[in-house]
Amino acid sequence: MEKAKIFEYATIFGAAAVLAYLATAAGINLYYIDNYGNVYSHQPYETIKVIARQYVWEFQYPNGTTSFNTLVIKAGQLYRLELTSADVVHAFYVPDLGIKYQAVPGFVYTIWLKVDKPGTYLVECAVYCGPGHYLMLGKIVVEP
Ligand SMILES: [Cu+2]
Structure with a gap:
């Protein structure tokens, strides 16, 4: 040649x-990039399912337990939230953590979440989802 x-x-x-x-x-x-461009590959994480339904937030933990309207997590631990809806379109809105994702029936959206500051963070539904929309409030409790 x-x-x-x-x-x-x-x-x-x-x-x-x-x-x-x-x-x-x-x-x-x-796969591991969050909304802010942080990359979480090679870090251990726990998966929590977040299911929106009229008019409650359901959280399913890896150990099989379920809680309603209150999500309890540990500070500094990485979580993979898998967000979906059981009925109509909702939106998972956590203003103080900069999270706002639509929850759509039949679709799963991934939110990588790591909160370093312990405290209580307000969760609200940011899409009008029916007459009980205003009841759809929750909180994320971050334990030290
Ligand atoms: Cu809603």
Whole structure:
């Protein structure tokens, strides 16, 4: 093979290898990126299911227990919230944590959550979901 051809192939395969590496690295990390661009790969996390329904927030923990309207988590621990709705469209709104996601029946939205400051944070429904919408208040209790 002449030198120009070798250089041509080297360029093509070199570029392909770089692109393949970037796509793999991005693909792996995309799963772990939160709303703010924080990447949580290689960190242990717990999954909590958040189910919105008229007019209550349901939280299902990994140990099989369930709570209503109050989510209890630990400060500094990483959580993967899986948000969905059991009936109509709601929105999971936690103003002090910068979280506002729609809860749509049939879809699951992922929220990576890590709160370092212990305290109580207000949860409200931010989409009018029926006459009891105003009742749909909850809280996140972050324990030290
Ligand atoms: Cu609602």
